[in-house]
Amino acid sequence: MEDLTIALDVRSAAPLYEQIYEHIKREITQGGLPFGKRLPSTRKLAEFLQVSRTTVDLAYEQLVSEGYVEARPYKGYFVCELEGICSLNTENPRKRKKPEQPDSGCRYDFSPRGVDLNSFPLNAWRKLSKEILMEDNTRFFQLGDPQGEWELRCTIADYLHQARGVSAGPEQIVIGAGNDFLLMLLCVLLGNGNVFAMESPTYRKAYELFDGLSYTVKTAEMDESGMRVDSLEKTGANLAYVMPSHQYPLGIVMPVKRRMQLLEWAAGKEGRYILEDDYDSEFRYRGKPIPALAGYDRRGKVIYIGTFSKSIAPAIRVSYLVLPESLMESYEKKGRRISSTVSRVDQLLISRFLRDGYYERHLNKMRAVYKSRHDALLEAMKPFREILTVSGENAGVHLLLNFQNGMTEEEAVRRAREQSVGVYGLSRYYIGEAARKRQTVILGYANVTEEEIKEAAKRLLAAWLEPVPPF
Amino acid sequence: MEDLTIALDVRSAAPLYEQIYEHIKREITQGGLPFGKRLPSTRKLAEFLQVSRTTVDLAYEQLVSEGYVEARPYKGYFVCELEGICSLNTENPRKRKKPEQPDSGCRYDFSPRGVDLNSFPLNAWRKLSKEILMEDNTRFFQLGDPQGEWELRCTIADYLHQARGVSAGPEQIVIGAGNDFLLMLLCVLLGNGNVFAMESPTYRKAYELFDGLSYTVKTAEMDESGMRVDSLEKTGANLAYVMPSHQYPLGIVMPVKRRMQLLEWAAGKEGRYILEDDYDSEFRYRGKPIPALAGYDRRGKVIYIGTFSKSIAPAIRVSYLVLPESLMESYEKKGRRISSTVSRVDQLLISRFLRDGYYERHLNKMRAVYKSRHDALLEAMKPFREILTVSGENAGVHLLLNFQNGMTEEEAVRRAREQSVGVYGLSRYYIGEAARKRQTVILGYANVTEEEIKEAAKRLLAAWLEPVPPF
Numbered sequence: 001m002e003d004l005t006i007a008l009d010v011r012s013a014a015p016l017y018e019q020i021y022e023h024i025k026r027e028i029t030q031g032g033l034p035f036g037k038r039l040p041s042t043r044k045l046a047e048f049l050q051v052s053r054t055t056v057d058l059a060y061e062q063l064v065s066e067g068y069v070e071a072r073p074y075k076g077y078f079v080c081e082l083e084g085i086c087s088l089n090t091e092n093p094r095k096r097k098k099p100e101q102p103d104s105g106c107r108y109d110f111s112p113r114g115v116d117l118n119s120f121p122l123n124a125w126r127k128l129s130k131e132i133l134m135e136d137n138t139r140f141f142q143l144g145d146p147q148g149e150w151e152l153r154c155t156i157a158d159y160l161h162q163a164r165g166v167s168a169g170p171e172q173i174v175i176g177a178g179n180d181f182l183l184m185l186l187c188v189l190l191g192n193g194n195v196f197a198m199e200s201p202t203y204r205k206a207y208e209l210f211d212g213l214s215y216t217v218k219t220a221e222m223d224e225s226g227m228r229v230d231s232l233e234k235t236g237a238n239l240a241y242v243m244p245s246h247q248y249p250l251g252i253v254m255p256v257k258r259r260m261q262l263l264e265w266a267a268g269k270e271g272r273y274i275l276e277d278d279y280d281s282e283f284r285y286r287g288k289p290i291p292a293l294a295g296y297d298r299r300g301k302v303i304y305i306g307t308f309s310k311s312i313a314p315a316i317r318v319s320y321l322v323l324p325e326s327l328m329e330s331y332e333k334k335g336r337r338i339s340s341t342v343s344r345v346d347q348l349l350i351s352r353f354l355r356d357g358y359y360e361r362h363l364n365k366m367r368a369v370y371k372s373r374h375d376a377l378l379e380a381m382k383p384f385r386e387i388l389t390v391s392g393e394n395a396g397v398h399l400l401l402n403f404q405n406g407m408t409e410e411e412a413v414r415r416a417r418e419q420s421v422g423v424y425g426l427s428r429y430y431i432g433e434a435a436r437k438r439q440t441v442i443l444g445y446a447n448v449t450e451e452e453i454k455e456a457a458k459r460l461l462a463a464w465l466e467p468v469p470p471f
Numbered sequence: 472m473e474d475l476t477i478a479l480d481v482r483s484a485a486p487l488y489e490q491i492y493e494h495i496k497r498e499i500t501q502g503g504l505p506f507g508k509r510l511p512s513t514r515k516l517a518e519f520l521q522v523s524r525t526t527v528d529l530a531y532e533q534l535v536s537e538g539y540v541e542a543r544p545y546k547g548y549f550v551c552e553l554e555g556i557c558s559l560n561t562e563n564p565r566k567r568k569k570p571e572q573p574d575s576g577c578r579y580d581f582s583p584r585g586v587d588l589n590s591f592p593l594n595a596w597r598k599l600s601k602e603i604l605m606e607d608n609t610r611f612f613q614l615g616d617p618q619g620e621w622e623l624r625c626t627i628a629d630y631l632h633q634a635r636g637v638s639a640g641p642e643q644i645v646i647g648a649g650n651d652f653l654l655m656l657l658c659v660l661l662g663n664g665n666v667f668a669m670e671s672p673t674y675r676k677a678y679e680l681f682d683g684l685s686y687t688v689k690t691a692e693m694d695e696s697g698m699r700v701d702s703l704e705k706t707g708a709n710l711a712y713v714m715p716s717h718q719y720p721l722g723i724v725m726p727v728k729r730r731m732q733l734l735e736w737a738a739g740k741e742g743r744y745i746l747e748d749d750y751d752s753e754f755r756y757r758g759k760p761i762p763a764l765a766g767y768d769r770r771g772k773v774i775y776i777g778t779f780s781k782s783i784a785p786a787i788r789v790s791y792l793v794l795p796e797s798l799m800e801s802y803e804k805k806g807r808r809i810s811s812t813v814s815r816v817d818q819l820l821i822s823r824f825l826r827d828g829y830y831e832r833h834l835n836k837m838r839a840v841y842k843s844r845h846d847a848l849l850e851a852m853k854p855f856r857e858i859l860t861v862s863g864e865n866a867g868v869h870l871l872l873n874f875q876n877g878m879t880e881e882e883a884v885r886r887a888r889e890q891s892v893g894v895y896g897l898s899r900y901y902i903g904e905a906a907r908k909r910q911t912v913i914l915g916y917a918n919v920t921e922e923e924i925k926e927a928a929k930r931l932l933a934a935w936l937e938p939v940p941p942f
Contacts, residue, residue, distance in 0.1 A: 017758075018759060021758075021759070058757070058758055061757060061758055062757075062758035062759055065724050065757075065761065065865075066724070066726065066727055066761055066762075067696070067724075067725070067726020067727040067728050067729065067730070068726075068727055080726065080727070080728055081728060096625060096628075096640060096641055096642075098621045099621075099642070113614075115613075117609040117612050117613060118609070120609045120612050122604070122609060125604065126601075126604045126605070129600060129601075129604055130601060133593070133596065133597045133600055134597070138588040138589070138591045138593060138784070140786060141588050141591050141783075141784035141785065141786045141787065142586075142588060142784070142785055142786060143584075143780075143785035143786060144786055150569045150570075154567060157567075169567060170567055171567075171570070176812075177648045177652070177788070177812035177813065178810045178811075178812055179810075180809040180810050180812075181648070181652060181809070181812050184655050184656075184659070185655075188683050188684060191685065192685050205808060208808045209808060209809065212659050212805040212808060213659060214662065214663050253536050253537070253538075254538070255536075255537060255538015255539075255551065256537055256538040256539055256551070257538050257551050257552060258538065259538070286529070286532060286533075286536075287492075287529060287532055287536065288489060288492070288533060290536065290537055291537075309614075312612075313609070313612035313613070314613055314614035315611060315612045315613060315614060315615055315814055315815045315816070316612065316814065317648070317810075317811065317812055317814050334683040337651070337676060337679045337680060337683060338651040338652070338655070338680065339649045339650075339651050339788075340649075340788065341647075341648035341649055341651075341652050341788055341812045342648065342788065343786055343787065343788050343814075343817060344786045345786070346814060346817070394536075
């Protein structure tokens with residue numbers, strides 16, 4: 001029993017049974033107690049160590065349950081055979097250095113991904129959050145409906161009907177934590193063998209996502225109305241991903257005629273769908289918002305996806321899918337297995353945010369803020385009219401500048417950066433082998449004040465109005 | 472211009488331009504204004520309708536942007552050709568009836584999916600939530616790290632090191648909204664062509680998820696130590712899904728020897744991994760919690776998944792993956808494209824819940840609550856010792872009752888239900904063609920008080936101690 005001479009420390013925070021367990025485990029893993037060796041009975045070891053028998057029982061039981069020791073009925077406790085390395089990996093976690101955030105490093109950053117958060121309705125958010133948590137019950141912490149809270153789905157159905165012309169019932173709506181998740185879910189519902197057609201340039205993240213999920217992605221050509229249906233037909237795709245209300249990044253509004261043609265295309269074959277990404281339809285500065293393509297769909301061919309990340313705040317991880325009837329069976333079979341990705345508290349919060357009118361007020365406010373910036377940027381671009389044309393205006397939160405003086409995209413971006421102004425090339429939004437004829441940069445204005453726009457424009461004058469050196 | 476005699480209503484909530492737009496659109500879609508027809512100039516229509524020219528401009532612009540009307544330079548405005556149905560789908564949303572919640576309908580429900588929420592630390596939750604929202608900045612509403620907040624990942628790394636013996640750096644941890652999402656993400660990281668091996672019976676939801684994601688799932692045989700490595704080898708799988716700390720549903724604790732064998736198997740070939748689901752390791756009623764398999768892994772072969780849904784509350788949609796180094800490149804390439812599915816506020820809330828000791832106190836409390844129920848249920852099962860054996864005890868929140876008197880699972884469930892006691896058959900956890908030799912039911916006790924356990928046991932006596940009728 002000498003290898004079980006354990007230096008027990010009664011003042012230690014670790015209970016005695018644990019000290020015994022740790023000692024024996026160490027002996028076993030380091031070979032001090034070889035395979036097959038019989039351990040002393042609990043009574044004997046308890047006497048030897050001057051501890052209660054329960055203490056030794058507990059230590060042995062732990063060793064047995066972890067598989068270091070085997071209990072043979074009527075025979076006693078024996079060391080198990082262990083192969084390979086079996087000591088716990090107890091080195092300290094490696095040095096931790098928080099990775100640095102990527103940053104344009106520019107004083108004026110026209111990132112198209114920005115959202116203005118100075119207008120975030122933090123007080124309303126606090127109030128609603130507090131209200132929900134004060135409702136003294138724990139119902140909200142029980143597992144909710146995988147499809148999303150009924151209340152929120154009803155609120156979204158109402159909103160879609162009023163604001164987007166879409167008549168969908170709450171039973172067709174699926175709530176999820178962001179578009180990326182919902183696109184992943186959609187891939188589960190659609191199953192294998194689907195071919196996506198996308199425009200080029202397009203929302204690159206969606207492309208990368210479909211590509212990462214191992215879908216075949218084809219490029220359909222575009223004209224000034226958006227995706228060309230003849231080209232779409234040629235791709236052989238059964239799914240067309242479009243942003244009819246405001247194409248990203250070109251800002252094209254798809255005219256009704258093209259919408260009808262797309263719907264005709266989808267109706268032409270079983271299993272064809274249009275995936276309508278309505279990502280920033282809320283922001284339109286002239287006229288009424290343009291109704292969603294899903295609003296024209298009478299044959300259940302449009303899958304609609306919308307989000308609150310763009311209209312409220314990026315960290316609000318709430319998006320929604322509207323599924324046509326024909327996909328509901330697949331949802332019931334495959335989708336319902338996947339638990340909701342949004343907490344019930346957040347779902348109720350968003351639902352009340354919409355229901356109580358906060359969302360409408362917030363959208364009106366943001367529309368005004370973004371419109372002023374949109375107008376200021378258009379105004380500030382006037383001195384450039386000799387060298388570039390502006391497109392994609394009147395909606396969304398970015399503009400395109402198309403250089404007409406031979407300035408290349410790279411050159412424009414580089415020169416702006418030298419003046420500490422961040423503008424972004426259009427090339428990055430192209431997929432596949434599509435032509436990249438235009439020399440175009442994108443300026444997002446969601447996060448730049450009017451004052452800053454004026455300042456940045458002065459710098460861009462210096463950057464871009466110098467003659468382009470001949471190569 | 473007679474078809475443009477528009478009855479304008481100055482008292483209407485709709486602005487004049489919108490009334491003009493709506494009228495012309497209706498005329499176009501109903502055929503009153505045929506394809507190619509030239510509209511009056513904005514000046515003429517403005518005079519005709521006695522409105523300002525800006526009003527008509529705005530109406531025409533909206534029609535143009537939606538594609539009903541085409542503007543030809545120097546020529547004017549013309550009606551576009553429209554094919555198919557093109558009026559908006561404006562019927563009222565269908566009748567809404569909230570779907571009924573599935574409910575066992577039993578007075579005493581031993582559902583294995585329950586979590587006791589009476590002990591949910593609602594006050595701490597409220598306090599932390601308020602604190603975070605009162606920190607007067609909107610940083611938390613900007614898009615966060617796709618991998619999860621650095622603070623939370625550090626807190627989880629510390630927790631895993633202390634409580635589970637796992638030494639992982641925060642750079643290996645990925646936060647996601649629930650296990651289902653993280654398993655979907657993992658499938659993206661692993662790519663196509665993987666074959667999963669699972670035990671049978673197993674956590675059926677994971678099986679359905681892998682199956683739904685079109686993975687090949689094979690069944691590896693089990694013995695009393697869990698997944699058999701020789702059988703695993705035969706499946707040809709490269710991924711083994713196991714729950715070593717407490718197999719669901721059988722409650723097996725995988726001994727160290729088997730763990731080592733599994734690690735050896737994984738080390739035997741490139742691309743092999745063990746997926747360790749550590750779903751309820753927090754609840755163990757005798758001895759220390761058993762270290763995670765990932766704690767023994769020195770070759771980067773274990774993918775670990777843990778959750779707060781089981782230990783805090785089901786609606787807390789926060790789980791975490793620990794990726795081995797070898798999968799980090801794939802994460803950077805494919806996984807980082809997918810935005811985080813958990814709001815930053817929730818991530819900070821969980822991080823502080825752990826950091827400030829609330830989690831530890833909550834776990835200790837829940838362990839005591841569940842242990843009392845566990846003990847009460849074991850005690851209440853004593854009168855049944857003639858007809859059944861108990862297994863899966865000492866951990867988790869459920870027990871198994873194995874009938875030895877010829878009572879079938881279906882019969883046991885049916886008879887219990889007649890006494891309004893919900894117990895659940897083990898069969899539903901089997902996948903594939905695995906043998907279903909045992910006649911076993913599961914009793915979850917997380918949501919049943921000791922008083923209720925005593926009452927339910929009386930009813931089960933009446934249900935099960937009647938002789939089984941011979942067939």
